[in-house]
Amino acid sequence: MDNQKIRLCIEGNRIAQKELYEAYKVNLYVLCQRYFSDLEDAKDALQEGFVKVYRDLHQYDEAKGHVSSWIKKVFVNTCLEKLRKKKIDFQKIEDYDHEVVFESGILSDLNLKDLTKMIQKLPTGYRTVFNLYVIEGYNHLEIADQLGISESTSKTQLMKAKNMLRIKLEDVFK
Amino acid sequence: MEDSNNNLEKFFRDKFNQRIEPQDWNIPDNEIWDSIASEINKEDKKRRIGVLPIFLVGASILFSVLMAIDNYHKGKNITSLRQEIKECADHHVTSSNNNVSDENVAKDKVESQNPETVIASKLISNDKNTVFADKHSVDNPDKTTKSIKLENVQSKNSLFQEAQVPYIAIDDVNRVLEKDDVVFKTISDVALLPIIKGNILTDDTRLLFGLLNNAETVKPKNRAKNIFNIGTAARYVFWQDKLNGSFDNPLSELLVKEETSPSLALGIAVFKKLSNRLVFNTGILYYQRNQTSQYVINLPYSTVDEINVGSEFENRFSHSLPTGLGNINTNLVLSRSINSPVTNNENVYLDFSLQNHTKALALPMMLSYYLKKTGDGFFVQGGIFNEFIIQNEIRDVNTESHHTFVKDKSIVVDYNKSQINKLNVSSVVGVGYEKEILKGIGISLSANYGFALTNTFATPNYQHKIDQLGLQMMVVKKLK
DSSP: OHHHHHHHHHTTTTTHHHHHHHHHHHHHHHHHHHSSSSSHHHHHHHHHHHHHHHGGGGGOOOOGGOOHHHHHHHHHHHHHHHHTTTOOOOOHHHOOOOOOOOOOOGGGOOOHHHHHHHHTOOOOHHHHHHHHIIIIIOOOHHHHHHHHHOOHHHHHHHHHHHHHHHHHHHHHHH | HHHHHHHHHHHHHHHHHSSOGGGOOOHHHHHHHHHHHHHHHHHHHHHHGGHHHHHHHHHHHHHHHHHHHHHHHHHHHHHHHHHHHHHHHHHHHSSSSTTTHHHHHHHHHHHHHOTTEEEEEEEHTTEEEEBBHHHHHHHHSSOOOOOOOOOOOOOOOBOOOOOOOBBBBBOOOOBOOTTOOOOOOOOHHHTTTTETTTTEEEEEEEEHHTTOTTTOOHHHHHHHHEEEEEEEEEEEEEEEEEEEEEOEEEETTEEEEEEEEEEEEEEEEEEOOOOSSEEEEEEEEEEEEEEEEEEEEEEEESSOOEEETTTEEEEEEEEEEEEEEEEEEEEEEEEEESSOOOOTTTTEEEEEEEEEEEEEEEEEEEEEEEBBBBTTTEEEEEEEEEEEEEEEEEEEEEEEEOOTTEEEEEEEEEEOOGSSSSSEEEEEEEEEEEEEEEEEEEEEEEEEEEEEOEEEEEETTTEEEEEEEEEEEEEEEEOO
């Protein structure tokens, strides 16, 4: 997506806006699905995210990075906003010493859709922290700030999420 | 364990950073895009009406100020009137009850000094037989008018007898008062009771007459049926295009100028008198205007990307040009002969202009404050001017290049009508003069300036507004 197209999108050119939608819809749809277990919620987030992108695109500063990174950030924020409205349930951690070890080699057989489904099955709190930390690359301080939780809660939620994923992965390969 | 952790994280991160195959994900394309497009349209509309609340607040403040000025003048009149009434009443009390001549002196005094008042005693007449007409009797003058007996409670003396030949109580513009409009208790004071034109007697005024209990009430309901004026209006408008922000991508296109030719608007005007000095005027006007947008377009002619069409080469360019009424998308083709000398990326400058022809209806909503009295003399006015765009079309597209190697050029203009702002609002202030030229027919001349409150077209970086200077003449007929 070049600067000319972005400028046209800002000016409200529907053709350019549709092009932007076509260029990013799949990646962003997958992103939304990672945050929501319900498909309808993911579709809503996709729609809301694009509306915000078109509305705020004039704020995008190309000096600060590629437009795709900016759009992704808008979508992550949109998902978090929707999750906040639904009140994320951060489950109490009672036992997080137990770790399941797995053989990394077997993972390569899994495709993206399977992995997304696994993430979707995580409790909302685990899923959100896992997405933000592992895939989006936020640190625990940023996650704590975004979700209004403590850093230690963020860490324990992540650990629990990973443990659950390991168990699920083990089940797949049993 | 640490390795295991890192492996898992790296695995997921890498997987989700891979290229995603669209066929694996079933996105309901049309449904979602339609919803997005619909939401964007709503956002655009919201942005356009964003200044409407500001404008409404402004209009309310203006209205309040004018009403306050009007009330101030009324207050001054009432204060002086109250003083005069008090003087007359004192005079009346000290005079003999039977001294009719003194009473008349007092009445005459009030009348002569307050032309806007009518003395009730005048209505009552010297033989003290006054009636206030039933609505029924006014509507049916042939029927016998029902009379009202009025008594002086304090003295217990009946001052009025049943009227044999009743009078009809009227106000200063000869409208009949209904009996519900005025109820008297102490008849000695009734003789001096003023009925203030277009107003209600206050408690203070009634107190002067000792009439607080069962005191008289002049209801405004009939008096509010005030004069309507209706007539024709002609307005000559000079438009001033105002650009904010920038639309200047020096490498492609530059908006040089937007200007709009003057318009003649014709229509009807309606006036509604609100008080002695304040008039609300509205109406509807139709007009057309032409807006010309001029651009300089700078195109790097690429010999690498040019397309071979027979004995010519072509370069194709697309632009999105803002005009006062929306984005104009252009597809421009420049062609050259094979043998024409040109270097790669040689800049081609084009002068490009297009004209929007607009048809619009206007609905002004104004308040006029007359310095002397309604419909007579100078006035100041303020209000809003609502413009509804009913049609717009592009006319007269011109392109001119200054390069000899350009053999031919063509341009296709595509116009996004959905971007037109259908309603443009301006706040208007002005001055004028009105005079009655024939009985019941007045002429009003005014000049006013409209400050655009809404953009005719806006993007985050570029906004277009259009101010107006209007010279207006209206010929109006009074309707009672």
